[in-house]
Amino acid sequence: MASNMSCIGITARDQADFGRRMSLLLERSEPAGKSGAYELRVWSDASGASVSFVLSEDGVECATPSFRAQSRLHARAKRFASDPDCRFCDPLFVDIVDAKGECFYPLATQLEDILLTRERVSGGTLIELGVCAFAHGMEVWADEAAFTAAQANEEVKFAAESLIPSGLFSPEGQDLPEAAEAFLTGRVLEAGLRENLTTGETFQHAIVKTLGGNYDVLASPRELAAPLEPGNIIQGEFWLVGRVTSGLAEAPRPGLLNRIFRA
Structure with a gap:
C-alpha cells in the first residue's frame, strides 16, 4: 500500500x-x-x-x-470530529450537495490549513471544497465496458461513478474513530505524471469524476501497472485532504480581538 x-x-x-x-x-x-x-x-x-x-x-x-486541487465540490459544513492522535488532523464532516443543496452523501475530509481555518468554518454553511484523494490501493480498467465485464460474476456491483464514505463506518464489533477516507469508483477525465522538483520523483495526478463531482486523485506510480489515461475507470480506498476555497467566515481582525479581550 x-x-x-x-x-x-x-x-x-x-x-x-x-x-x-x-x-x-x-x-x-x-x-x-x-x-x-x-x-x-x-x-x-x-x-x-x-x-x-x-x-x-x-x-x-x-x-x-x-x-493544489483543480477540482471543486459543493458541500454543507457540519462539524469537526476528533482525531485521537493529533488535533491538527481532526476531519471536517460535510454533506456533498448538488446545485440545489440536495445531499449526495456525507463525507469526512482533513483540511490542509486547519490551524488557520478551523474557527472560520460554520456548521450549516454552504462551502466550496478542493479535495484530493490519495490512493491507498487502486484498481484500473481501460474503460467502462471493461469495468462492467469485470463485475459480471460479482454479487455486489458498483456504478462506474460511485462513492462510499468508508471512513464513517467501523467494522462490526469495532469502535473506530471516524476517518477522512472513501471507497471511490470514478471515471478519469484528465491524467498526467508530475515531477516533484525537490525530490526528483514522479507521481500520478488525475481528475476523476464520481458521484457528487470531481476529485483530484494522487497515486504512486509504483502502485500502477501503467499511467492513467482519460476514459479509465478506477476504484479503490483513498485518504482525503483538502481546502475550503469559498464560504469561510471572515477572519477576526487582531485589533478587534484585542478590544474584545480588554473588555
Missing part, C-alpha cells in the same frame, strides 16, 4: 531518510500564518505537491501532505 507522502513523490529508504527529507522541506517552507502558540508553514512545489507543517516551540506538531 502506498503512503500518503509517496503519492506526491516523497519516498524514503527508512525512518532516518524520511526525517532528512522532511527537514529539507521544512527548510524550504514559507510562513502561512499563526494561531496562538502555533505557526503554519507550507512547502509547495511547481508540480502542485505541498506539505503543511504545524510548529510550536517544541518543534513540528504535524505534517500534512496535500496538492
